[in-house]
C-alpha cells in the first residue's frame with residue numbers, strides 16, 4: 648500500500664474502491680452469474696461463497712482482469728480497470744489455487760524474490776514468522792507440505808503490501824492454527840485500511856466481513 652509509483656498521481660485523488668456493476672460471468676456455454684453488483688471500500692472484507700462450480704474462481708479471475716466480463720463494469724478508484732491496468736495490478740495481490748512457489752528456492756528465498764519484485768511490506772523474515780514457517784525457512788519449496796506451501800503463498804501478501812487482496816480459497820490445506828492466523832491477517836489488513844475479497848468453503852469468522860453468495 649502507498650507504493651511510490653508515478654502512474655498513481657492521476658488517481659491518487661480518489662480513494663481505493665472496487666466497484667462492480669451489472670457483472671456477468673460465463674465459462675464455456677454456461678452463464679454462471681449475471682447482474683452482480685457490489686462495492687468494496689477501504690477497510691472492508693468480502694467473503695464469496697457458493698457451491699462447487701458456482702463461479703467463485705471465475706469471479707476472482709474477472710476481478711483480477713485475467714478474464715473478461717460477459718457484461719458489466721469493474722472500476723478501481725472510479726476508473727474502468729482495463730484503462731488503468733498497470734496501476735490496478737500494482738495495487739492488488741492475487742493468491743489463486745496454484746501457489747506459484749519456486750521448488751528449487753528455499754522458503755526464505757521465495758519470499759525474498761516476492762519482496763524484490765513488489766515489496767512495500769514487512770521483511771521476509773518477519774513474514775515467515777507471522778505464518779509460522781521460521782523453522783523451515785531453508786527448506787526448498789519442493790519439499791514443503793501442502794499447508795506449508797499455502798502459508799508461504801499467503802506470506803507473500805505481507806511482503807508485498809497491496810491495497811486489495813484477492814484470495815481464492817486461502818484456507819485450503821491449513822490447520823486450525825494457520826486458519827486463525829490467516830483470518831487475523833485479513834482482519835489486520837482491513838483495520839489498516841486495506842480491502843480483501845476471498846472465497847471459502849470453510850466457516851471462517853472474520854470480524855465485520857460481508858458475504859456474497861453466488862447461487863445458480
Ligand SMILES: Nc1ncnc2c1ncn2[C@@H]1O[C@H](COP(=O)(O)OP(=O)(O)OP(=O)(O)O)[C@@H](O)[C@H]1O
Nearest residue numbers: 674675676679697698699700701702703704705706
Ligand atoms: N475454461 C473453462 N471452460 C469451460 N468451463 C469452465 C472453464 N473453467 C471453469 N469452467 C466451469 O465453470 C464453472 C465455474 O467454475 P469455477 O472454478 O469458477 O467454480 P467455483 O465456484 O470456484 O468452484 P469450486 O468451489 O469447486 O472451486 C464450473 O462448472 C467449471 O466446470
